[in-house]
Amino acid sequence: SNYERLGFLTTNTTRYTITSENAGTGSARSLEVSFYTAASDPTSTDITSGCFSVWKNSGTGIVKLWVNDGGTMKSVALV
Numbered sequence: 026s027n028y029e030r031l032g033f034l035t036t037n038t039t040r041y042t043i044t045s046e047n048a049g050t051g052s053a054r055s056l057e058v059s060f061y062t063a064a065s066d067p068t069s070t071d072i073t074s075g076c077f078s079v080w081k082n083s084g085t086g087i088v089k090l091w092v093n094d095g096g097t098m099k100s101v102a103l104v
Contacts, residue, residue, distance in 0.1 A: 026048050026049055027048065027049035027050045027051050028046070028047065028048055028049070028051045029045075029046075029047045029051040029052055029054060030045075030046050030047075031043055031044065031045060031046070031056070032044045032045070032046040043056060044056070058079075059078065059079070060079045060080075060081070061078055061079070061080045061081065062080075062081040062083050063080070063081075063082065063083065064082070064083050064084050065082060065084060066080065066082050066089070066091070066098075066100070067080050067091050067098065068098065069093050069096050069097075069098055072091055072092070072093040072098070073093060074093045074094075074095055074096055075093065075094075075095075076092070076093055077090060077091060077092040077093075078090075078091050079091075079103070080100075087102055088102070088103045089101060089102050089103060090103060
């Protein structure tokens with residue numbers, strides 16, 4: 026088999042791990058979790074619908090978890 030995929034593995038009875046998997050000619054890739062900093066809050070063009078990001082507004086200094094919910098941006102402050 027040839028593939029590149031994310032794997033969900035159980036580490037014990039209450040936790041899961043997300044891993045990068047590959048076989049054959051599939052490339053071994055890193056799993057990236059990004060932290061963005063910008064002078065303003067993100068818009069629906071910054072974060073793809075159905076995706077999320079940790080974002081720091083450098084103007085206010087506030088860090089939030091943002092999600093694009095079908096074009097509607099929703100957030101929660103991280104303190």
